[in-house]
Amino acid sequence: MDTPYTADRSLYGKLRRRLARVVHARPAQLNLTRPLLTVSFDDAPSSAADAGAAILERHGARGTWFISAGLMGQHSHLGTFAIADEIRALAAAGHEIACHTHDHIDCGKGTGEQIAGNLDLNAAAFQREAFPEAATFAYPYGDVSPQAKAILRERFTAARALHHGLIITGTDLNQAPAVGIEGADGEDVAQTWLRRAVDQTAWLVLYTHDVRETPSSWGCTPAVLDRLVTEAVQMGFEIVTFAEGARRATPAVVKRAA
Known part of the structure; x- marks a missing residue:
C-alpha cells in the first residue's frame, strides 16, 4: 500500500455499487x-492504535479497528501499520477488532473465490495471533459488489x-453508510452528520485511517x-463499537413453540 489505490470510479463501477x-x-x-x-479506524495504522484509542478512552468510549492482518507492520502513505502486540492491546482495552480482508x-x-479465500486468510491470522474472532467487516476502498455482499452476509453481523x-x-447493515473524518473539510462534514443524527435519533458511523499531527489525506x-468525540458526548450520543450497534439494530429471532 505504498501507492494510494483508487477503487473503480467508472460508470460501470458506479452502477455495480448502486445495484449492490x-x-x-x-x-x-x-x-x-x-x-x-x-x-472506526480502517487499516489500523499505529497512530490510530495509539492516539486514536487514547482519545476514545479518555472519554470512556471504545471504537472499532478494521484489520487487514497482511498489512501488519508494513509501511505506507498512512504510516506504519499496527503490529500484533498493538492490536492485542486494543482488544484487551475493550475495543472491537474487526475484519478488513x-x-x-x-x-x-x-471474484467470489478470491474474496472468500482472503477472508479465510484473515480469520486464520486472527486465530494465530490470538485476536478475538471478527464479528463485523468494512469494505476496503468502500467498493462493493452483489457477490461480495452475498458472501459477507453469511459471515458477519x-x-x-x-x-x-x-x-x-x-438501512442495510450489509452495506452500512459511514462518514469519513478526512481531508480539509473532514471535521465540518462530520459535525454536519452529528447534528443530523441527533435530529433523527439515529446511529452514525464515522471512520478515519491515521491519527497524526500531519495526517495523510485519509486521516485526521x-x-x-x-x-x-467531545462534541458527540456533549450532544448526548452514546458511543458504541460497530458490533454493539449492529447487535442493537438486528431484530431478535423469535423461536416458535414446538
Missing part, C-alpha cells in the same frame, strides 16, 4: 432513545461501506478527533 445496494440486504431495526455514534483486496473487483448516511430502521489530527 438492493441485493443481499440485512435491514436494520432500531428503536433508539438517544443517538448512537461509532468511531487479509490483503486489503478490492471486494468490488474480486454487519458490513460497513463508505457512502454517506445514517443508520435507521430499514488528534485534535480534530478529540473535538468531535
Whole structure:
C-alpha cells in the first residue's frame, strides 16, 4: 500500500455499487432513545492504535479497528501499520477488532473465490495471533459488489461501506453508510452528520485511517478527533463499537413453540 489505490470510479463501477445496494440486504431495526455514534479506524495504522484509542478512552468510549492482518507492520502513505502486540492491546482495552480482508483486496473487483479465500486468510491470522474472532467487516476502498455482499452476509453481523448516511430502521447493515473524518473539510462534514443524527435519533458511523499531527489525506489530527468525540458526548450520543450497534439494530429471532 505504498501507492494510494483508487477503487473503480467508472460508470460501470458506479452502477455495480448502486445495484449492490438492493441485493443481499440485512435491514436494520432500531428503536433508539438517544443517538448512537461509532468511531472506526480502517487499516489500523499505529497512530490510530495509539492516539486514536487514547482519545476514545479518555472519554470512556471504545471504537472499532478494521484489520487487514497482511498489512501488519508494513509501511505506507498512512504510516506504519499496527503490529500484533498493538492490536492485542486494543482488544484487551475493550475495543472491537474487526475484519478488513487479509490483503486489503478490492471486494468490488474480486471474484467470489478470491474474496472468500482472503477472508479465510484473515480469520486464520486472527486465530494465530490470538485476536478475538471478527464479528463485523468494512469494505476496503468502500467498493462493493452483489457477490461480495452475498458472501459477507453469511459471515458477519454487519458490513460497513463508505457512502454517506445514517443508520435507521430499514438501512442495510450489509452495506452500512459511514462518514469519513478526512481531508480539509473532514471535521465540518462530520459535525454536519452529528447534528443530523441527533435530529433523527439515529446511529452514525464515522471512520478515519491515521491519527497524526500531519495526517495523510485519509486521516485526521488528534485534535480534530478529540473535538468531535467531545462534541458527540456533549450532544448526548452514546458511543458504541460497530458490533454493539449492529447487535442493537438486528431484530431478535423469535423461536416458535414446538
